[in-house]
Amino acid sequence: MPHDVDLIILLAVGFGLALIFGYIAARIRLPPLIGYLVAGIVISPNTPGIVGDIHLANQLAELGVMFLMFGVGMHFSLTDLMQVRRIALPGAVLQIAVATLLGIGVSMIWGWNFGSALVFGLSLSCASTVVLLKALGDRGLINSVNGKIAVGWLLVEDLVMVLVLVLLPATAVLLGGTAISGSDPNANIWMTLAVTLLKVAGFIAFMLIVGKRLVPWIMQIVARLGSRELFTLTVVAAAVSIAFGAYKVFGVSMALGAFFAGMVVKESDFSHRAEEETLPLREIFSILFFVSVGMLFDPMILVQQPWHVLAVVAIIMVGKTIAAMALVLFFRYPINTALTVGASLAQIGEFSFILATLGVSLHLLSLEGQNLILAGALISITLNSFVFSAIEPVQNWIRERSHLARLLERSGDPLSMLPDEVSQEYLRDQVVIVGHGEVGRRITKALMKQDIKVVIAEENREIVESLRDKGIAAVSGRATEAGVLIQAHIQHARLLVLSPMDILDIHKIVDIAKTLNPQIQVLVCAESKEEAEVIRRENIGQVYFAKEEMAINMTNHILNQIQIAHHQAPTH
Incomplete structure (x- = not known):
């Protein structure tokens, strides 16, 4: 009796290669995320050898996105953001604007339309939470002032990207793409946008009024039973069902639903336990997400469009970094803070992948654009640890030139x-x-x-x-x-x-x-x-x-x- 084992093959080969390449990446002091992406490239239809089922991978990636967004919601701290709000809020918004404009400018020179250029620019503007937290953690900087500014800055970026994920499907037709499945392509764009915002507002209100009380109450009841597996199941069920309910009932993205699910779980007295016990599952699905992203990447882009790839890397690692540093110095923070924040943001990651995938599904972004974003992510994440290592030498070089130090650090503070x-x-x-x-x-x-x-x-x-x-x-x-x-x-x-x-x-x-x-x-x-x-x-x-x-x-x-x-x- 024949069995359909495509899913088992994908999981077995995907996890096996992710382990091998993740281990190699960690041994050479790179984020394991690089290894997971490489594992996906190896089993991609774009490379010879074993080929995984891309359709199954995409479905697993959807789950991966939900759990990634759930994790972002659980780590979102309004208190941390408020401590650095005066620099993180304007700084992140302005830096996103600069990076997006750079991406739009370069891609329109290449002949792309505005819709594609906008999605491309936005994808290059947001750094990876996973990479940032690991880089700061390895250097003991998470609880430092510089680390708190970088994390607060990234929280604002995450919020902006969540808003973009919500609004992009509603504005796809206006930008030259196609309407989302099941919607009327001839509907008035402003009416569609207004309805979308109302649905989002309705969902947020429901989560703040009902979800914020209901989910912690259910977790408390289950926790009293003393069953670890039931408690873990409660948290996972909350994440998946709220994400699906947000999509089915309110018509908003599952990513937004999962994000708010993480936020309401964080409100519970059992948030630390929930985070600890769901961590392995969240990491497993995150790995599947990065493997599936690697499967979408065509390495030939590095050979066919080397100058385009170089331009993308320059925007991510030079344009974004200089913009962030200039803004930090403008707010009168010292050179060390400017260099740390600049290094922290000199990469792109999971939100860029999610946004690029959504752009392709809405026919706003071409596969070439998606491949350029993936190439930029791979290269920038790989080089990010070297950027961090350069902070101290660059700071010493600036300090040795007192005129330059005085120019960068505004006097009279x-x-x-x-x-x-x-x-x-x-x-x-x-x-x-x-x-x-x-x-x-x-x-x-x-x-x-x-x-x-x-x-x-x-x-x-x-x-x-x-x-x-x-x-x-x-x-x-x-x-x-x-x-x-x-x-x-x-x-x-x-x-x-x-x-x-x-x-x-x-x-x-x-x-x-x-x-x-x-x-x-x-x-x-x-x-x-x-x-x-x-x-x-x-x-x-x-x-x-x-x-x-x-x-x-x-x-x-x-x-x-x-x-x-x-x-x-x-x-x-």
């Missing part, structure tokens, strides 16, 4: 100097606190309650502005730069308190502080036991390690309770 209202009398025997994260905030609050004078040195300009609005003395900049500590009047300070940060930065800051004020006392909050031991061994300052302090406090509390109980016990 009011936040880099303490306000005139801060008296010279205040700036004696003060406590200088570097970093205003969770630790810095708690220390500042406690000291100010005791009327102890405090000056904050913080990289995030928005935090500095907020502190000044509250009447707290604060200066903007990296404390590894002597000028920042000088502005905080470290030479007259009694104490220097360092929030958790990289050990190399701790060394630099303490060296500068002790050069300017040899008598200053240093207190350091260590991130790990190993770091605490290094600080003690090198006699950098008094060190505090969270778990160690917690154990000491709990032990003291236990001993106090035992002593109280002993004194209260009746004597015989």
Whole structure:
């Protein structure tokens, strides 16, 4: 009895090759995503050898898109975005506009129509969340100010791309493409757009009013049963059913549905558990998505259109990067922040693939355009780690040329100097606190309650502005730069308190502080036991390690309770 085993063959060969090429990519310090794309290229109809079923791959890719968007929704943090909103919101929107215009300009020179050029330009404007988080994580930058700006910037890009995915099918006919299946091609375009926006608004309202309460409630009920597989099934069912319901009931894209499903699951008290237990499944379908994208790629584009490919890579890695850096510097952030954000965005990824596939299905984008986008993604992701490695040498090169550094870092920044209202009398025997994260905030609050004078040195300009609005003395900049500590009047300070940060930065800051004020006392909050031991061994300052302090406090509390109980016990 014959069996249809096309799906099994696709999965077996696809996963096997993805494992092999993903492993090779990881060994040579590239994102495994590159390996998954290469695996797809190997079993593509465009290359000799094993050929996978492209139609089955496309269906699996749809599931992959849903789970990717579900993951984006679960990672979306409005709090993180609000912390860097003044740079991330305008910066991301302007950078998308610049990259899109570059893509439109180049493709129209090639003779493409405006609709194709627009989809092409938008596809080149959005960076990959997967690649960015891995690059920042490998360098320990996710929780740094630079990392938060880059992630916030990408969150805005993601939101813009979600909006594009919703609006593109409604405007396809106007742009020269074809209407989506089941819609009237002769319908008024503005009426179609208005109806689409109303449906989107209806879906968002439903999710915020009903979904936000219903999904966490169902998760809570299932969690009480203590069944791990039922809980995982609940989360997966929520992701898939909300995505399908969004498409079937509200007529919006399944990608938008999955994105909001991720957002409402994040609202649950069990969000961390949901993320942890669905991660393997989400990663499996993400791998299938990247394999299927690789199957669509025709490597001959590299031979047939080398100059076109080079132009695409230049837009992604030069045009986008320079635009992002210029915007960061315009907002008066230092060169290091500009270089980090620029490097973070010097690639494209999953949203570009999703947008290109949608463009082809709407007959807005040709297969040539899709292949150019895929080629640009492969090359830019491959080279992204080298771009990150170049940050420090480029920064040193700029710093060595003081005239160039002064030109790039705008002088006269009011936040880099303490306000005139801060008296010279205040700036004696003060406590200088570097970093205003969770630790810095708690220390500042406690000291100010005791009327102890405090000056904050913080990289995030928005935090500095907020502190000044509250009447707290604060200066903007990296404390590894002597000028920042000088502005905080470290030479007259009694104490220097360092929030958790990289050990190399701790060394630099303490060296500068002790050069300017040899008598200053240093207190350091260590991130790990190993770091605490290094600080003690090198006699950098008094060190505090969270778990160690917690154990000491709990032990003291236990001993106090035992002593109280002993004194209260009746004597015989």
